[in-house]
Structures are given as structure tokens and as C-alpha cells.
Amino acid sequence: MNDVVIDAQGLTKLYNGARAVDDVSFTVGRGEIFGLLGPNGAGKTTTILMLLGLTEISAGAARVLGHDPVREPLAVKRRVGYLPDSVGFYDYLSARDNLRYTARLIGFSEAEREARIADALNKVDLAEVAGKAVGTYSRGMRQRLGLAEILMKNVAIAILDEPTSGLDPQATLELLDMIRGLKRDGVSVLLSSHLLDRVQSVCDRVALFQDGRIALIGSVAELGRQVLGGGFAVEVEAEGQGLAECLAQVPGVRSVESTGPDRVRLLADRDVRPDAAAAVVAAGGRLRRLSVEDPSLEAIYTRYFHDHGARHAA
């Protein structure tokens, strides 16, 4: 992570004295997928707009690919692709014409333009309908067209604001696959989202926003340890007598909880799966399933805001 592509230091945005974003600092490394999470109005979009130089920075500083988005907005915007939340296109133009316009704004030569557009439309599966007016497109198709614009642009960073909002599960999976594709191509991705379990599956690191501040930052596993009190949750499914007592004896196990017939859940300080398996077998039980749960972002998120809300109330 020695090369940082986005470096935000103390970013602050005031709207009429109200702090929409308050002293936010984070970095995004090359080839990393970084997620901005948080409830509505937490300041995710505002942070993104400041990084793009599309809104003034009230305090703090940002470097994107080594450039200052305030002083050198063109240098930043040349290498950064942006997919706004609820992206819009010129409805009366075809998808291809919409991309042509953007390509002209970017400044591609004519030959380069057509090749890039065709390639990008292929990648997002819109090649067949590229001649149709965007007005006839579904929400998912528009979102993919927005992604095609980024693919066409040959960017180093893709900034996606709520890329999966309003998409059905299938379309969401497809879009997330395309985002992984961006990462494979060496593009760094900054995305904001509400769909936590989906975000979890693509993000290398996340920042949890609340009231304009970053409350938590790190990989999902790190956050899990921080918020859920650490430890591993091991799910055991086995037939046999008195297994719960045996498992409780395994070193490292803190608690045993029955979650159904022949099913228990262990909370442990370490990954106790090998020892648990041995304990079940030693007690004459028949082991059917043994799995360790990753901490879920959903659980982290809910727990964190629950705790925080409680603290507010206290």
C-alpha cells in the first residue's frame, strides 16, 4: 500500500454553518476497493464531490493521484471516473451517442473514440441495444451505461456513488462482478452503498460514516473484532449426547449456545475448529458440519449504530 491514490486529510464541508462532513481523513491504495458506508445524510456524497473538485472544500485537503482537486481539477477529472447516484443521461439520444458526447468532452480522437465505446458497451452487455434511445432503458441498464462511461474513459480511479441502489438482486450481482473486473484491471474503486452484505463481498476496506464523521475504518474483519467484541463464532452441527459440555471444555471457547436440534454455536478467542472436531469425535458424536462465520458487516453496522444511539440516549 505504498502508493496511495486518494489521500483525504481533515476534509470538512460546511453548509450554512452546518457540518455536512467533519474532519474526515482516509486513504485509498492502488488497486483497492474502498467502501463508504453510513446512513442517509451521513456525508458520503459530499465527501465524494469534494474529492472530484465538484464542490468547494471548506477545510482540510485532498490529493487524488497526487493532484489537488481544487487547483488542478482537470488533471484529477481526466483520470477519475464518476458514477453519480441516480445517474442521468440525455434520454432522447442513443446510448452510443451519449458516450460519444462524453468521449468528445474527454478529448479522445475520432478513431480512438469509436473503438473505446464499442469495447465499453460490450463489457457491460449493452452492445445490442446501444442504438436505442436511453429513455427506453431500465434502471439497471442506465447504471451499466454509467459504468461503461467509466470503462471507456481509461481511468485510474472509479468513484461510484450508490452503484447498486434500486437494482434487483441479479443486476446487483452483475454490477458487483463488473466492479471486481475494474479491480482486476488495476483500477482503484471508491464506492458508497447501503447494501451492506453486498458491499462486504467486494470491499477491501470500509469507512463507516456517521453525522459527517468517520466512526470506524478498516477491513471488515478488523471492524468485526472492534465492534462485535472480537472472537470467532463457530457453528457446530453434530449428533451425540452431551456434546455441549465437551465443547465447553475445549481451550479457548468462551461460551456455548444451543441454536437448534443438534446445533450449537461457540464463541471463542481463536479458530477452534480442529479442537472442536476432535472433541466431538472423542465424545463419540457424529460431526455433520463445522463452520466459522465471518463477522457480517450488517451485524457490525447494526451493533455500532445501536450502541451509539444508546450512548446518545444515556
Added chain:
Amino acid sequence: MRREGSPWRGVGAVFLKELSDHLTGARMFVLEWLVVLTAVAAVYVSIQQIKNTSAEDPFLFLRLFTQAGEQVPLSFATLLSFLVPLVSIGLGFDLVNSEHSRRTLSRILSQPIYRDALLFGKFLAALTAIAISLLALWLLLIGLGLFTLGLPPSGEEIARALVMLVVTIFYAGVWLALAMLFSTIFRSPATAALVALGLWLFFTILWPIFSPWMADIFGSRDIASAEDLLGVLSVRQGFARVSPSALFSEIVSVVLDPSVRSTQQPMLAALGLALIERGAIPGAPLPFLQSVLLVWGQIVGLIAATILLFVGGYVVFQRQEVRA
């Protein structure tokens, strides 16, 4: 603070897209036909009138533009002063706010261009679209004149008519910049259109009625001599000139009529006092360049108003949030 890169980057791309939008759009089509049909009707009437008056006139061809009919007291020039703002407002009232409502603005501005380029490209494209239709209309008119009057216009007549064409484009520019300013200030295109149209009605209908009255409040009303009369008229004229339509009419009345030797002459004529001026300086028509020089200030005024309004829109746009 120096900005990196050229503010003109992307103007060409914006210009081409917007121009093609205008030229293929239904709105342009409707506005254009409205103007063409009414203009042809007006010119037809004035041709009848010109044919009936058999008086010798060295500038007969120019009468095509200025002659009002007996039944339809509306010359081509007056019609333009009335309809050109409508076309400009029609094309301009949603130039900026439609990008907001379509949610295309943040996507477009995340491309490597400055906001300047978007605004300037849009203005130029709309003005070019208007200029193209005005040119077509102008050629149509010349052709019509050639056919019906059966005599070719002189070089000077063509020159004067050309100046009139250019001035009409400047006049369109003022209203376009105004409409664009409102389209930047108001997020709702309907509001922007309504305010712009309100101002248009005010300047073309109400201001000519109220401005003399307001002028007389400020200036003296005692008229003892011709001198005093001219003084009152100048104050009134000064007030009237707040309206771009008044500036336009002044320019056109001088440029298209070589016998007009002062911008106050049409006013005096309207009061039935033309003899004062005519008597003072009898005779020969004003040379072409003299006519243009006479209204040079007014022409510059139109351009300055355009620039001022455009800069106003630019300042508002620069400080605006891209979010809808």
C-alpha cells in the same frame, strides 16, 4: 489563484451537441415556423403597400423591412423586435436547469472540462441556431423582394440589410443571455420561462407606455421652446432605452432608413413634428457609414447587455451545487 488547463476545453464538443439538439428539436421547429409564417405575412402586406405607392424612392427595397401595411400596421422590423425575444427565451429558458433535472450535470462536469465551457458552449450553440434561422429568413425575404418588386437591391441596400441582420442576432443574444441567467437561477424550467416571458412582456408592452410618464417625473415638463421639447424627448428616450427592444427599434429605424438623420427623428415624426428636423437639415440621405455611426452606441449597448447578463449567469453557475 491560477487554474490549470484552458477554460475553453470542451466548448467545441458542447457546442456541437447543443447545436444538433436545437436543430433537430421540435421546439426550434415550431418557433422557426411561427416566425417565418408571420414574417412572410407581414412582408406580403408591405409589398402590397409598396406597390400601391408609386413615389420615387431610391431605397425602395429597404421598405420591404420597414413598411407597415394599412390594414396590418406591422412591419417586418417591428415583428422581429417582438418575436426574436420569444425565440431566444424559447431556446434558453431551460439550458442549465434541464441538466439538473435530467441529472446529467454532475456526470458531465466530472469530465475534464470547466463549467465555463458548458455554459459558453450552450450559449454559442443556441445563438448560432437562432442566427441560422434568421439568416434563412433574411435570404427568403430578399428573394421575395426580388421576385415581387422586380428590381435588384443596390449594394448599399444589401449592406444596410446585412447590418440589420447582424444587429438582430445581437438582439437575440441579449434575450438569450437573460433566459440563460434565469435558467441558472431557477431550478424549475417553468419558473425560469415564466419570469423571462414576464420581463419580455414588460419591456415590449408595458415599458413603452410607462417610461415617458416616469421620464417626465424626473425631467422638467415645461415646454416653452423647441429646445425644451428636445430636452424632454431626450430624457424620455433615455428611459425608453432601458428596454433592449427600444434599442433595437432605434437601430433598425436609422439603419434601414437613410432619410433618418437623428435617433429622435422617428419620435418627432410620431408626434407630427418631423418638419422641425427635416427643415433644419434638408435634403440628402445619410451615407451608410454615417447611419451606422449614429447608432453605434446603441449597438454597443446591446452587446454590453449581453455580456453583462452572461457574466451574471456565469457567476451564479460557478457557485452552484451540482447536486439536484
